[in-house]
Amino acid sequence: DTEVTQTPKHLVMGMTNKKSLKCEQHMGHRAMYWYKQKAKKPPELMFVYSYEKLSINESVPSRFSPECPNSSLLNLHLHALQPEDSALYLCASSQAGPTSYEQYFGPGTRLTVT
Amino acid sequence: AQSVAQPEDQVNVAEGNPLTVKCTYSVSGNPYLFWYVQYPNRGLQFLLKYITGDNLVKGSYGFEAEFNKSQTSFHLKKPSALVSDSALYFCAVRDDPYGQNFVFGPGTRLSVLP
Numbered sequence: 016d017t018e019v020t021q022t023p024k025h026l027v028m029g030m031t032n033k034k035s036l037k038c039e040q041h042m043g044h045r046a047m048y049w050y051k052q053k054a055k056k057p058p059e060l061m062f063v064y065s066y067e068k069l070s071i072n073e074s075v076p077s078r079f080s081p082e083c084p085n086s087s088l089l090n091l092h093l094h095a096l097q098p099e100d101s102a103l104y105l106c107a108s109s110q111a112g113p114t115s116y117e118q119y120f121g122p123g124t125r126l127t128v129t
Numbered sequence: 130a131q132s133v134a135q136p137e138d139q140v141n142v143a144e145g146n147p148l149t150v151k152c153t154y155s156v157s158g159n160p161y162l163f164w165y166v167q168y169p170n171r172g173l174q175f176l177l178k179y180i181t182g183d184n185l186v187k188g189s190y191g192f193e194a195e196f197n198k199s200q201t202s203f204h205l206k207k208p209s210a211l212v213s214d215s216a217l218y219f220c221a222v223r224d225d226p227y228g229q230n231f232v233f234g235p236g237t238r239l240s241v242l243p
Contacts, residue, residue, distance in 0.1 A: 019172070046229055057219055057233035058173065071230060105172050109229070117163055118231065120172035 018042075019121035021106050027127045030096060036124045038089040038106030046111035047089040048118060049081060052103045064089060065111045096128045131156040133222050133234035141240045142210045150205040150237045152220030162203040163221040163231070164194055173219065179203060190214070210241045 019040045028034050038047065046065050050058035063071035064083040078100075080092040089106055103123045110116035132155045142148045154160055161180055165173040177188025184196045194205045203220060220234040 021172075048229070055217070055236070055238075057236055060230060063229050065229065103170075107173075111229070117175045117178050118173075119175065120165075122172045123170075125170070 019106055019108055019119050021104075021121035021124050023124060024122070025125045025127075027129060028093065028096065029129055030098075032096075033092070033094045035093065036091040036104055036106075036126075038091075038121055039087055040108040040119070040121075041087055042108060042119065043086075044108035044110055044119070045086055046109045047083060048107040048109075049089065049091050050105040050107065051100075052105055052123070054103075058105055062091075093126075096126075098128050101126055101128045131160075131222050131232050133220050133232055135218075135220055135234040135237045137237050138235075139238045139240065141242060144212055144241050144243050145209050148207050148210040148214070148239065148241070150218050150220075150239060152203045152205065152234060154201050154203060154220070154222045156222055160201075160203075161223045162194075162196065164188065164192070164203075164205050165219045165221060165233075167217045167219065167236075169216075176205070210239075212241045212243050215239055215241045 022037045048063050049061040052058045060073050061075045062081040067083045078095050082090040103125055105123045106121040107118040109118040134153045136151055163178045164176040167173045176192050177186050179186050179196045187193045192207050194203055196203050218237050221231045223231050
């Protein structure tokens with residue numbers, strides 16, 4: 016099973032709302048990622064968790080708050096977003112450690128901030 | 130710092146003809162190279178990777194890629210294009226086997242015309 020699932024598929028939220036994006040994988044991967052992707056652009060790395068610890072935070076605004084409750088789950092908590100945060104949010108996972116493993120991506124959550 | 134270039138925004142090819150999507154890279158160490166494909170409103174799908182070994186790498190859906198160290202290139206190829214290959218293609222690189230930061234190229238849109 017090489018599937019990464021993400022919920023919800025679509026999300027519309029106002030600038031004062033609080034919402035969460037969820038990601039799950041059952042491949043035994045110990046590295047999980049959040050990316051932001053604007054239309055027709057490459058994914059931009061936001062956060063990396065390795066062995067459930069935050070290892071990379073690419074200077075993302077604090078209105079985005081990641082959480083890794085266990086090795087299979089990854090959440091992204093959203094609060095007080097701006098319209099420019101509207102994008103496709105992709106979750107990915109990979110093996111962790113000293114080798115060059117490919118990442119497996121979920122289908123994404125299409126976020127619209129109104 | 131590592132970087133990836135995809136010199137063509139758009140590639141058009143007739144169905145049944147061979148296709149090539151170009152990628153060049155810049156890394157300070159040994160390159161670890163990947164190709165991903167993205168269909169509309171979907172996540173990225175892994176196609177193939179080069180870590181070490183044979184310069185010609187075979188991947189999913191009949192795609193292959195040729196690693197050329199002297200030209201710092203990793204072009205994606207397929208002998209006979211299908212209309213269903215029409216999608217957005219991303220080349221990615223990491224130069225640190227311990228690191229988890231992929232750098233994606235800007236993407237190339239492939240259109241296969243019937």
